[in-house]
Amino acid sequence: MASYEEILEKVIGELSALTATDANLTENSELVTELGLDSFKVLDLLMDIEDEFDISMPVNLLADVHTVKDLAERIHAVINTEPGT
Amino acid sequence: MSLFDKFQPLLQDRQSLLGQDVDPFGAPIEEIYSPTEARINGRKTILAGTNNYLGLTFDKECLDAAHAALDELGTGTTGSRMANGSFSGHRALEREIAAFYECEKAIVFTTGYQANLAVISGLANNEDTIVIDADSHASIYDGCRLSGADIVRFRHNNPDDLDKRLKRLGERAANTLVIIEGIYSMLGDKARIREFIEVKNAHQALLLVDEAHSLGVLGERGRGLVEEAGVIHETDFIVGTFSKSLASTGGYCVSNHPQLDLIRYASRPYIFTASPCPSVIASTRAALKRVENGADLRARLWRHAQRLYRHLHDAGYELGPEPCPVIAALLDTREQALALWRGLHEHGVYVNLIFPPATPDGKSLVRISVCAAHTDEQIDKICEAFSVLA
Known part of the structure; x- marks a missing residue:
């Protein structure tokens, strides 16, 4: 089972590849307003994350996700509730 | 602010x-x-950008049918079918679409957008999961959101990716609604439907195919990708629009599941939208015959x-x-x-x-x-x- 810190590191890695900017990615970086991800890029990121962690994470769980930290916490919660992961 | x-x-x-x-x-x-x-x-x-695939907007039989309906039945129905009743044309078009697909049930909607909203949100609720192609039309996304179901995306036109995501759902995969399109409207590519059917059968999921851009375009009788691939009766729900090959406005869903009729009483977009105008129904019925023989x-x-x-x-x-x-x-x-x-x-x-x-x-x-x-x-x-x- 991945720790929050491991998840955060992987999320930042995925985001670095996706945004291709020099932005200093931190826990508090805003996915849309700061990193410039449009709605579909966020959804595509979610598919990559599902594959990275071999989990199912429905799109609707993103409703209150604004920052990198929000996303990492949500993934951490899913991993810790999914049977067999 | x-x-x-x-x-x-x-x-x-x-x-x-x-x-x-x-x-x-x-x-x-x-x-x-x-x-x-x-x-x-x-x-x-x-x-060269109007989705008028068969060019029926000025077809004489469609025009004559619309004119006659306008004169006989008036300009509009002024309300929903639940409140104002079903005109004979609404019921006849539903019978004709069901017969066209050789399916048991059909429902007609006022727009294609509404058809997806009504069917998806009628079928699924917040206890269900819907798995959709990542490149799905906005009406599919909006229908999913309205349903309150969990929404999972799979990579565009990739049956293996769908299989992987259904496996992750475990027991929930059975009865999950999977949604694909016959022809995708952005790039014009056809769904790998036979492979999708195999995947959905393996997981006992249900498949909805949106034939908005493929009705009239594919298949010997114009019934879309499901006909071309020979999978009409392996597809649980077929949704489409009247606004492209049928040259009017409206939408439909056909199915062999008898419960489809119950959507009429459970789906807010159906219940609270005014029904299609008589002239629209009349021209659509004429266009459907032309499509079948087209x-x-x-x-x-x-x-x-x-x-x-x-x-x-x-x-x-x-x-x-x-x-x-x-x-x-x-x-x-x-x-x-x-x-x-x-x-x-x-x-x-x-x-x-x-x-x-x-x-x-x-x-x-x-x-x-x-x-x-x-x-x-x-x-x-x-x-x-x-x-x-x-």
């Missing part, structure tokens, strides 16, 4: 990109001469589509993966796509301009929809315009 502040970035974006020229997202159609020609912004223009129109449509696709490919355009009546030229930037759209407009050709995020992979698109009623000379002119602007 004002309610309208959120529109400011949109306004600035439109002003900086579009300026004072004709708006590609609301072109002024001043006069319609035929299914393939109109006056736009003062210029006689070939229509092998001649489909042959002509595909001949034009193959020719245009080959020409644009040879001219150096990056295109969708396969020839289809939906032909998309992919451009790296919005500015490039806008310049091509404006160039085509100046050459008297109307097409669709589509920007991200509505498009796959952040590309911008200039999209042609071919019409069976195009003449060979019109296809020549479209080819010439693209060549000059390549």
Whole structure:
């Protein structure tokens, strides 16, 4: 089972590849307003994350996700509730 | 903060990109001469972006049927079917669509958008999961959101990816609703439907196929990809629109599941939308007969589509993966796509301009929809315009 810190590191890695900017990615970086991800890029990121962690994470769980930290916490919660992961 | 502040970035974006020229997202159609020609912004223009695949908008039998219904039944129904009742035309069209697909049940809706909203939100609720192609139409996304179900996306047109995501759902995969489209409207590619059927059967999931762009276009009798692939009866729900090949407005769903009828009493978009006008129903019924006997129109449509696709490919355009009546030229930037759209407009050709995020992979698109009623000379002119602007 991945720790929050491991998840955060992987999320930042995925985001670095996706945004291709020099932005200093931190826990508090805003996915849309700061990193410039449009709605579909966020959804595509979610598919990559599902594959990275071999989990199912429905799109609707993103409703209150604004920052990198929000996303990492949500993934951490899913991993810790999914049977067999 | 004002309610309208959120529109400011949109306004600035439109002003900086579009300026004072004709708006590609609301072109002024001043006069319609035929299914393939109109006056736009003062210029006689070939229509190559109207989804009028079979060119039936001026079909005499459709016009006569609409005129007669208008005279006999009036201009509108003035309300929903639950409140105002079902006209005989509504019921007849439902019987005819069910017979067309050789399915047990059919429901007619007022628009294609509403059909997806009503069917998806009627079938699924917040205890269900819906798995959709990542490149699904907005009406599918909106229907899913309205349902309150968990929404999982799979990679575009990739049955293996669907299989992987259904496996992750475990026991929940059974009875999950999977949604694909017959022909995808952005790039004109066909769903790998036989493989999707195998995957959904393996997981005991249910499959909904949206044939909006493939009704009338694919299959011997024009029933879409499900007919071409021979999987009508392995598909749980088929949804489509009247606004493309059938040249009116409206939508439908057919199914062999008897419970489809219960959506009428459980689906808010169906319950609270005014039913289709009698003239729309009448022209749609006439168009449906023409579609079923429209092998001649489909042959002509595909001949034009193959020719245009080959020409644009040879001219150096990056295109969708396969020839289809939906032909998309992919451009790296919005500015490039806008310049091509404006160039085509100046050459008297109307097409669709589509920007991200509505498009796959952040590309911008200039999209042609071919019409069976195009003449060979019109296809020549479209080819010439693209060549000059390549």
